[in-house]
Amino acid sequence: MNKEIGTIERRKERLDRGIKVRTEGIYAISSLEEVSYLVLPRLILIIGLLLLPAIIPSLYWKRVISITCIYALLALGFDFLANFVGLVSLGGAFYIGVGGYMAAILNKSMGLSPILTIPIATLFGAIICTLLLLPALPLRGVYFAIVTLMYPLAIARIIEALNILGGTDGILGVAGFPTRWIEQYIIILIIIFALFGLRRLVNEDIGLVFRGVKDNDQAVRASGLSITLYKSIAVFIASGLGSLGGAYLSHIYMWSGISQFALDFSIIPIAATVIGGGGTLVGPLLGCFFLVPISEFLRAFGTLRIVFYSIILLTFIMFRSEGIMVYAQRKYHQFERWVKV
Amino acid sequence: MKQEPILQVIEASKSFGGVQALVNVSFEVREGEVFGIIGPNGSGKTTLINCITGFVKMDSGKVLYRGKEITNRPPNYIANLGITRTFQIMRPYYSLPAYKNLIVPLFSPRARKKGGWRGGGKLGDRETVSIDILEEIGFERDSFVPYKLASSLPTGYLKRLELARCLALKPEIILCDEVFSGLSMSEIASMVPLIEKLQMDGITLVMIEHRLRELFRVANRVMVLNFGAKLTEGTPQDVMQDEKVKEAYLGSEKLLDYTFEA
Ligand SMILES: Nc1ncnc2c1ncn2[C@@H]1O[C@H](COP(=O)(O)OP(=O)(O)OP(=O)(O)O)[C@@H](O)[C@H]1O
Ligand SMILES: [Mg+2]
Numbered sequence: 001m002n003k004e005i006g007t008i009e010r011r012k013e014r015l016d017r018g019i020k021v022r023t024e025g026i027y028a029i030s031s032l033e034e035v036s037y038l039v040l041p042r043l044i045l046i047i048g049l050l051l052l053p054a055i056i057p058s059l060y061w062k063r064v065i066s067i068t069c070i071y072a073l074l075a076l077g078f079d080f081l082a083n084f085v086g087l088v089s090l091g092g093a094f095y096i097g098v099g100g101y102m103a104a105i106l107n108k109s110m111g112l113s114p115i116l117t118i119p120i121a122t123l124f125g126a127i128i129c130t131l132l133l134l135p136a137l138p139l140r141g142v143y144f145a146i147v148t149l150m151y152p153l154a155i156a157r158i159i160e161a162l163n164i165l166g167g168t169d170g171i172l173g174v175a176g177f178p179t180r181w182i183e184q185y186i187i188i189l190i191i192i193f194a195l196f197g198l199r200r201l202v203n204e205d206i207g208l209v210f211r212g213v214k215d216n217d218q219a220v221r222a223s224g225l226s227i228t229l230y231k232s233i234a235v236f237i238a239s240g241l242g243s244l245g246g247a248y249l250s251h252i253y254m255w256s257g258i259s260q261f262a263l264d265f266s267i268i269p270i271a272a273t274v275i276g277g278g279g280t281l282v283g284p285l286l287g288c289f290f291l292v293p294i295s296e297f298l299r300a301f302g303t304l305r306i307v308f309y310s311i312i313l314l315t316f317i318m319f320r321s322e323g324i325m326v327y328a329q330r331k332y333h334q335f336e337r338w339v340k341v
Numbered sequence: 342m343k344q345e346p347i348l349q350v351i352e353a354s355k356s357f358g359g360v361q362a363l364v365n366v367s368f369e370v371r372e373g374e375v376f377g378i379i380g381p382n383g384s385g386k387t388t389l390i391n392c393i394t395g396f397v398k399m400d401s402g403k404v405l406y407r408g409k410e411i412t413n414r415p416p417n418y419i420a421n422l423g424i425t426r427t428f429q430i431m432r433p434y435y436s437l438p439a440y441k442n443l444i445v446p447l448f449s450p451r452a453r454k455k456g457g458w459r460g461g462g463k464l465g466d467r468e469t470v471s472i473d474i475l476e477e478i479g480f481e482r483d484s485f486v487p488y489k490l491a492s493s494l495p496t497g498y499l500k501r502l503e504l505a506r507c508l509a510l511k512p513e514i515i516l517c518d519e520v521f522s523g524l525s526m527s528e529i530a531s532m533v534p535l536i537e538k539l540q541m542d543g544i545t546l547v548m549i550e551h552r553l554r555e556l557f558r559v560a561n562r563v564m565v566l567n568f569g570a571k572l573t574e575g576t577p578q579d580v581m582q583d584e585k586v587k588e589a590y591l592g593s594e595k596l597l598d599y600t601f602e603a
Binding site: 205206208209211212214215216218219220221222223224225226227 | 394396415416417420421425426428432433434435436437441442444445446447448449450451452467506509510
């Protein structure tokens with residue numbers, strides 16, 4: 001009793017910044033300071049990404065940036081499907097493989113340049129993936145996930161067994177990019193557009209339909225909308241991002257092969273989403289910029305790197321299970337201070 | 342009130358495994374009326390609505406809308422005809438604010454056709470239209486309620502949100518599955534005029550209710566279900582006095598209570 005009288009009691013007070021009006025998405029901005037409060041984080045992200053190729057000197061790590069960006073496309077697609085549409089997709093490898101092979105074939109047998117192969121592979125890769133996943137769309141949760149995982153495994157084995165599309169050697173001699181700078185800056189611009197495009201999309205009216213499908217698909221049907229249609233549009237978008245990444249990958253390595261159907265492409269985007277914070281879109285993207293370089297560092301340890309990997313993931317799940325960006329965004333929009341009681 | 346049937350159900354049957362949820366149920370709903378459906382728990386009322394709206398496939402039987410067969414069509418097709426429903430267990434989008442909940446039905450082909458690409462035609466974009474609908478249904482425009490997450494809304498508002506979703510589709514028929522249940526007396530008192538207003542606007546209403554007193558006040562005709570079969574049909578007065586109904590439904594004494602209050 002007596003002890004407490006002497007000490008000052010303090011309480012942590014948490015306030016929301018006053019610029020959000022009534023609901024997310026409606027702001028009242030009255031000063032330059034408040035404008036910068038909204039714009040600054042975006043600006044820092046964009047400038048940071050654009051500076052990366054310039055500040056990283058070694059050729060090896062420049063290549064890592066491009067690969068990281070490809071994983072970022074997959075992570076964006078995964079986060080979009082999982083947290084805005086309610087489809088857990090392990091199809092990263094599927095999308096990469098389809099896009100990768102398609103770009104390689106278009107380039108090798110039809111002689112198209114990367115300027116054409118990448119957009120064509122993106123579009124038709126998305127169409128093929130969506131059509132093949134169409135029967136799985138009514139499935140939910142883990143069942144959908146299993147189907148998306150089954151395709152890349154099956155296709156890789158088929159290519160191996162039938163010795164088609166270059167068999168185990170893959171397709172060699174695909175055209176590369178003229179310079180490293182072009183290679184990096186195009187993919188960096190692509191992920192910036194993909195990030196802000198998706199963020200825009202999920203807040204548009206059609207985005208609300210996607211989120212409705214996740215929250216309550218029966219209510220969406222009662223609202224006169226076909227859930228199969230909207231799920232396939234969403235899968236089209238995500239698989240398009242993945243196929244784009246795959247096509248890009250083929251031109252980076254000037255090669256396409258069955259390792260493009262490797263499980264890494266399905267797993268790392270999920271890990272990045274866990275670390276970065278699901279449902280933020282930017283979180284999974286940054287998660288890739290954390291995870292992919294680390295996994296490159298760990299390459300020296302051979303298969304042991306899986307252990308390090310698991311430790312990092314476990315740490316995140318246990319201590320910051322919401323993910324970095326969810327935490328960071330909350331801290332940014334609220335401020336805390338001590339008040340005397 | 343016009344007399345031609347807007348909705349006809351002919352010999353609808355449905356069983357779940359061994360449970361006969363519906364046994365040869367036939368009835369028709371006339372345009373512009375309030376048609377009540379009552380019955381003890383588990384008598385198949387919700388299943389009937391599910392069959393009409395395509396959420397459950399019927400084993401046999403037919404559903405006609407304005408004479409056209411719509412049996413077992415997909416739910417979104419039926420909703421686009423203007424046959425809308427509420428859910429007994431409310432189904433809002435919990436992670437969206439109330440007014441954003443309505444963007445989804447406003448995005449449907451039917452609402453777009455009636456309201457133009459932006460949703461409200463000359464009336465404005467979908468958000469404006471959605472706030473208007475919410476106000477009509479009892480969300481105070483100047484309060485924070487329309488902007489709150491659906492997960493933080495109390496039952497009364499969620500029931501209204503269910504109705505609002507139907508209204509966003511510019512419905513011909515609303516099938517209400519127990520919109521009064523779980524509400525306090527005063528909340529129901531404020532809902533009754535709303536139902537009457539919908540009827541005056543020319544919307545046909547089919548209402549499943551356990552709150553007989555309130556239902557009998559608004560209903561033109563009432564059908565009684567028991568163990569999935571139709572027991573009787575008639576005006577509220579006729580139904581109340583029916584011996585079979587008293588026996589099957591609540592036990593004769595309890596129904597009499599309702600009768601006196603009504
Ligand atoms: N999807 C389903 N699967 C299996 N059985 C079901 C299903 N839906 C309903 N039933 C069964 O069908 C019967 C009728 O159920 P229904 O929900 O239609 O009754 P209800 O009249 O709406 O009851 P309540 O007044 O409690 O809402 C019940 O025995 C129920 O257990
Ligand atoms: Mg029911």
